[in-house]
Amino acid sequence: MSGDREWIINFAAFLAIILSIVSLLMFFRIQRLRMREEGEKIIKKITDDLPVGAFIIKNGAFIYVNSRLCELTGYSAETLKQTKWQDIVSLQNFEGTAAVINDLREGRIEAIEERIVAVRGDGARVSLIVKGQKISDMRHSHICGGTADVEESTYLKSGHGKEENLIDPVTELPGSVALRRQLEHETIENPALSLALVFVDIDSMNRVNDTIGRDAGDKLLQEAAKRLRECEGERVYHYRGDEFAILFKNRTRADLKMHMKRIMNSFTAPIQIHDTPWYETITMGVSFFPEDADSGGRLIDSAIAAIHYAKKNSRGKYEFYNPGIINSLRKRLELEMDLRHAVKRNEFTLYYQPQIDLKAGTVVGSEALIRWIHPIRGVISPGIFIPLAEEIGLIEEIGEWVLRTACRQTKQWNDQGLLLNVSVNLSPKQLFQESLVDLVRSSLTESSLSAKRLQLEITETAGADLFVMAQKLQELEEIGVGISIDDFGTRYNSLNYLKQLPLSQLKIDQSFIRGNRHDHQDVALVRMIVALANELSLQVVAEGVESAEHVQFLKQTNCALAQGYLFARPLTAERFIEQIDPIQRQLSEMIMSEI
Known part of the structure; x- marks a missing residue:
């Protein structure tokens, strides 16, 4: 015991x-x-009143941000603290920024001052000046820094002195700093005053810059500024890039609708760019103080949110801000963040839709179609995520994955004795990327796929430079790949494409095939397209084939290839192989029944 x-x-x-x-x-x-x-309370007290954004980064993630950084980036503090800097930096300067930050982290440099393009929470781009330095204690190291948009940076460096720093040199209008100062004055000095802020977005600005050149983009901005100033006088500001702002006082919604209709009408006449008439549309978003926002900064954010909501539905219109817009944009932001992760997490897969030789009655190839298998939302349609990928700069990375994967898979089938071709779609942005020819060449080399087995599909691009496009496609043709124009007959420029581009194939849009077979116009158009293609020695593929009647009609027109739900929906690579024999038996039975 x-x-x-x-x-x-x-x-x-x-x-x-x-x-x-x-x-x-x-x-x-x-x-x-x-x-x-x-x-943190001391840091917050010091930094929250700063006119610039402030942040602390640890292991690539934000662990502190001030309210001004949230305003600049369009993200809440909670969202930024769950985000790494890589998620908000545009891909156009991602690698350079990563290299500089790595040099700072490794001690090769003591401080950084970089101009970057950030992707805001509403999808817009903002050019920022970022300064930072490394701070270390015994166990951890952090990167601390501050940021301002480019125009504000110029203004702050000037010591708030010279008025000319508030004027945008291209448009000769007051800029974003002038707008913010005016809003600050009005909301603080006259809090009982009703304000309406109308943001105006030039819809084709990026396309003009990409296809015609920066000089043409500046000309477009100048002409837009002139027309807006003629409509609204001293109320007009050039906020940034392709965005203008117009500030109204004590106006009703009915008044604003009249003003916006007048502004839209002013853009109906073409703008002369390099002696060429350019038809431009604008999209507008409106927010009110104090109904929609309690400060100048939030008034701007609400108007921009209204623009992005309007653009999501259709361009060339206007939208008044409402609280539901933020929820809609938040869902879009969540989808954007998921899409960025999807690239890294390999959440994409390829499906293949069989292409049928109507004369031989055999499967001769496939069209490769991307699918996003989201871990929570399931399959997300390309119609949803491809436009988003183009907008946020991911389309080239995704397009490269599609091309390389399709080439590897088709080579495997060829090695198994199935001599199949594959068609891969190119987005307009891919078509104009400088490295496209090298990418196609390396994809063929790495996979050992014969160039003649690859068909690249393009769509008509409004306003595209056909001369530049022809040069790029000529280089691809010299490699040995085929060039196909998709959805032929649905755009105004189709005949110019046939005339100027080195095409080997055209695809008849499914709307002509699925139409009423007794519609004489559709029948005549299909016959005409096939006859025209045969005259030009182009192969024809008919999309949207859903019945034996469709097949019979297409054979009568001498259409070479067909694809559609009659034969098979898009299939995984495994299912595609399994379905080849059943499809060919179905074709044999169809041919026998015709006899």
């Missing part, structure tokens, strides 16, 4: 020591937490 008592006493003493140590550790942790909380 004495032994047991001694064991209990020793155990109790040991437990007391353990509890003392735990209590001491908890005390120190609480003290550290209190010190950190106090430190």
Whole structure:
């Protein structure tokens, strides 16, 4: 018994020591937490009133941001703290920014000052000047810094002195700093005043820059500024890029609708760019103070949100801000963030829709079609995520994955004795990327696929430079790949494409095939397209084939290839192989029934 008592006493003493140590550790942790909380309160007090964005980054992730950074980027503090800097930097300067930050982290440089393009929460781009330096303690290192948009940076460096710094040199209009100062004055000095802020977005600005050149883009901005100034006088500001702002006081919604209709009418006449008439549309978003926002910054954010909501539905219109817009844009932002992760997490897969030789009654190839298998939302349609990928700069990376994957898979089938071709779609942005020819060449080399087995599909691009496009496609043709024009007959420029581009194939849009077979116009158009293609020695593929009647009609017109749900929906690579024999049996039965 004495032994047991001694064991209990020793155990109790040991437990007391353990509890003392735990209590001491908890005390120190609480003290550290209190010190950190106090430190954060001090940092917040110092930085929240700064006119520039402030941040602290640890291991690539934001651990502190001030309210101005949230305003610049369009993200809440909670969202930014769950985000890495890589997620908000545009891909156009991602690699350069990563290299500089790595040099700072490794101690090769002491500080950074970089001009970057950030992707805002509403999808817009903003050019920022970022300054930062590395701060280390015994265990951790952080990157601390500040940022301002380019125009504000110029203004701040000037010491708030010269008025000319508030004028945009291209449009000769007051810029974003002037707008913010005016809004600050109005909302603070006249809080009872009703304000309406109309944001105007030039819809084709990026397309003009990409296809005609920066000089043409500046000309478009200047002409837009002139027309807006003629309509609204001194109320007009050039906010940034392709965005203008117009500030109204004490106006009703009915008044604003009249103003916006007048502005839209002013853009109906073409703009002369390099002696060429350019028809431009605009999209507008409107927000009110104090109904929609309690500060100038939030008034701007609400008007921009209204524009992006309007553009999501259709361009060339206007939208008044409402709280539901933020929820809609938040869902879009979540989808954008998921899409960025999808690239890294390999959530994409390719499906293949069989292409049928109508004369031989055999499967001769496939069209490769991308699918996004979201871990929570399931399959997401390309019609949803491809336009988003183009907008946020991911389409080239996704397009490269599609091309390389399709070439590898088709080569595997060829090695198994199935001599199949594959068609891969190119987006307009891919078509004009400088590295496209090298990408196609390397994809063929790496997969060992014969160039004649690859067909690249393009769609008509409104306003595209056909001369530049022809040069690019000529280089691709010299490699040995085929060039196909998709959805032929649905755009105004189709005949120009046939005339100027080195095409080997055209695809008749499914709307002509699925139409009423007794519609003489559709029948005549299909016959005409096939006859025209045969005259030009182009192969014809008919899309949207859904019945034996469709097949019979297409064979009568001498159409070479067909694809559609009659034969198969898009299939995984495994299912595609399994379905070849059943499809060919179906074709044989169809041919026998005709006999």
